[in-house]
Amino acid sequence: MKFKFMKIHQFYLPIMVCLGFILTSCSGVDKSDASFNRDPFENTNRQIYAFNDSVDTLILEPVAYGYKKAIPQSAKTAVANHVFWAGLPNTALNSGLQGNWENAALSSLHFSVNALTLGLINLVSEEEPPVSQDFGKTLSVYDIPEGPYVVLPILGGKTSRHAFGQVANMIVNPYSALEEKKAISQAVSMQPVLSTISWRAANFDIVNDIKYNSLDGYVRARSAYYQLRFGEMPSSSIHKSEADSLFDDLDFEE
Amino acid sequence: MTVYSKLSVLLLSVCMLCGIFINNAALASKTDNAVSLVNELLDEVSNIQKTEISIEQRRTDFLKLIYAYFDINIIAKASTGPYWRAATSDEKEHYTKLISELIADVTSSQLGDIDNFSFDFQSSIPKGDKMVMVSGNLLVPNQSIPKISVKWRVSTPDSDIAKIIDVEFENISMLVTQKQENVAIIRKNAGSFPALIEAIEGKLRK
Numbered sequence: 001m002k003f004k005f006m007k008i009h010q011f012y013l014p015i016m017v018c019l020g021f022i023l024t025s026c027s028g029v030d031k032s033d034a035s036f037n038r039d040p041f042e043n044t045n046r047q048i049y050a051f052n053d054s055v056d057t058l059i060l061e062p063v064a065y066g067y068k069k070a071i072p073q074s075a076k077t078a079v080a081n082h083v084f085w086a087g088l089p090n091t092a093l094n095s096g097l098q099g100n101w102e103n104a105a106l107s108s109l110h111f112s113v114n115a116l117t118l119g120l121i122n123l124v125s126e127e128e129p130p131v132s133q134d135f136g137k138t139l140s141v142y143d144i145p146e147g148p149y150v151v152l153p154i155l156g157g158k159t160s161r162h163a164f165g166q167v168a169n170m171i172v173n174p175y176s177a178l179e180e181k182k183a184i185s186q187a188v189s190m191q192p193v194l195s196t197i198s199w200r201a202a203n204f205d206i207v208n209d210i211k212y213n214s215l216d217g218y219v220r221a222r223s224a225y226y227q228l229r230f231g232e233m234p235s236s237s238i239h240k241s242e243a244d245s246l247f248d249d250l251d252f253e254e
Numbered sequence: 255m256t257v258y259s260k261l262s263v264l265l266l267s268v269c270m271l272c273g274i275f276i277n278n279a280a281l282a283s284k285t286d287n288a289v290s291l292v293n294e295l296l297d298e299v300s301n302i303q304k305t306e307i308s309i310e311q312r313r314t315d316f317l318k319l320i321y322a323y324f325d326i327n328i329i330a331k332a333s334t335g336p337y338w339r340a341a342t343s344d345e346k347e348h349y350t351k352l353i354s355e356l357i358a359d360v361t362s363s364q365l366g367d368i369d370n371f372s373f374d375f376q377s378s379i380p381k382g383d384k385m386v387m388v389s390g391n392l393l394v395p396n397q398s399i400p401k402i403s404v405k406w407r408v409s410t411p412d413s414d415i416a417k418i419i420d421v422e423f424e425n426i427s428m429l430v431t432q433k434q435e436n437v438a439i440i441r442k443n444a445g446s447f448p449a450l451i452e453a454i455e456g457k458l459r460k
C-alpha cells in the first residue's frame with residue numbers, strides 16, 4: 001500500500017506555516033470587544049468575501065438550486081450520508097485526541113459498518129449518531145487560542161485555528177491517504193465538490209438570507225459562523241454564549 | 255428555650271417555607287406562561303401560513319404577531335448596544351417601528367411557503383428572575399433540514415407577563431446577529447444612529 005502523504009504534505013505545508021504564523025502572532029487578542037477585535041484583517045477579509053460571494057452567485061447558487069430542485073430527497077439524503085461517513089475517520093481520530101473515547105468508538109463503528117454502502121445508506125440504527133469532530137476543535141481542547149478571523153478564497157470565513165485544523169484534516173485523514181483502492185480514491189477526490197454542493201443546497205435559504213436580506217452580509221456571515229462554531233465546541237456547555245452575555249448585561253428596566 | 259422563643263422559631267420556619275413555596279410557584283407560573291406563549295405564537299404562524307393570502311397581507315399579519323408576542327422595546331434596545339443611549343427619543347421610536355417591520359419582512363420571506371411544521375417541546379428553564387428559555391425542535395417534513403433546534407428567550411418580568419425577546423436557530427441568536435450588523439453600520443458611519451435608520455429603510459424599500 002502506497003501512501004501519498006508526502007505529496008499532500010508538500011502542497012499544504014506552506015498554507016499551514018502561514019496559518020500557524022497568523023495563529024501565533026495574534027494569540028494575545030483583547031476579548032473586551034470580541035466581535036471586532038477578532039477580525040483585525042477586516043478590510044482584506046471583506047475583499048475576499050466579495051470574491052467568494054461572486055463565485056457563489058455565478059456558480060454555486062445555480063448548481064445548488066438545480067441540485068435542490070432536480071434531485072429526489074432520497075438521493076440527497078444518500079449524498080449527505082456519504083459526506084458524513086467520509087469524515088468519520090477524522091472524527092474518530094480527533095475524538096481520540098480529545099479523550100472522547102465513546103465518540104471515537106461510535107464513529108469507528110459507523111464508518112466500518114456503513115463502508116459496505118460507501119456510506120450512502122446508514123445501516124446503524126443509533127438514536128444519537130457520532131458528533132463530527134475536527135482538528136480545530138481538538139486544538140481548542142488543548143487551549144490553543146482561536147486566532148483572528150480569516151476569510152479564505154472558496155473555503156469561506158473561519159478562525160485561523162479552524163482554518164489550520166481544516167488543512168490538517170485534509171493531510172491526516174487516513175481515508176484520503178489510500179492510493180491503491182481506486183474506487184475509494186475517486187470517491188475521496190469528489191468529496192470537496194460533493195460536500196460543498198450538498199451543504200449549499202441544504203442551507204440554500206439560510207445562505208441566501210445572508211446574501212440578500214441582511215444589512216451587512218459580511219457581518220451577518222461572521223456572526224453566524226462564530227455562534228454556530230461556539231455551539232459545536234466541546235467546551236460550549238461550560239462557557240457563556242454571546243446571547244447569554246448580551247442578556248446578562250442588559251438592563252430590562254430602563 | 256421558652257414557649258415564646260419556640261413559637262418564634264416555628265413561625266420563622268413556616269414563613270421561610272411559605273417564601274420558598276411562593277417563589278417556586280411564581281417560577282413555575284413563569285415557565286408555564288413562556289411555554290404557552292411560544293405554542294400560541296406557533297399556532298398563529300401556522301394559521302397564517304395555511305391561509306392563501308398575498309405576500310403583503312402575510313407581512314402585515316406577521317407584524318401584528320410581532321407586536322403581540324415580542325417585547326419590541328427590549329429588542330430595539332438590545333439590538334443597538336451602546337448606541338441606544340445616545341439616540342434621541344424620536345430616533346428610538348422610529349427605529350423600534352422599523353426593526354419590527356424588518357423582523358416581519360424577514361420572517362415572511364424565510365418561512366416562504368412552509369405550511370406544515372410542528373414544534374417538539376424539549377425544556378423550559380428559568381434564566382435568572384426575568385427570563386425563561388424554551389427549547390425544542392422545529393420539525394419540517396419534506397425539507398432538506400427536517401429538524402431545526404430552536405430556543406426562545408422569553409422575558410418574564412412578572413408572573414403574568416411573558417414576551418419573546420430572542421429566537422435562536424441552531425445556536426444562532428437572531429438578536430446577537432442583528433446587533434452586530436447594526437453596530438457595524440453605526441461604526442462605519444462614525445457613530446451615526448440615523449445612518450442605521452437609513453440603512454433599514456433602504457432595505458425595507460427593496
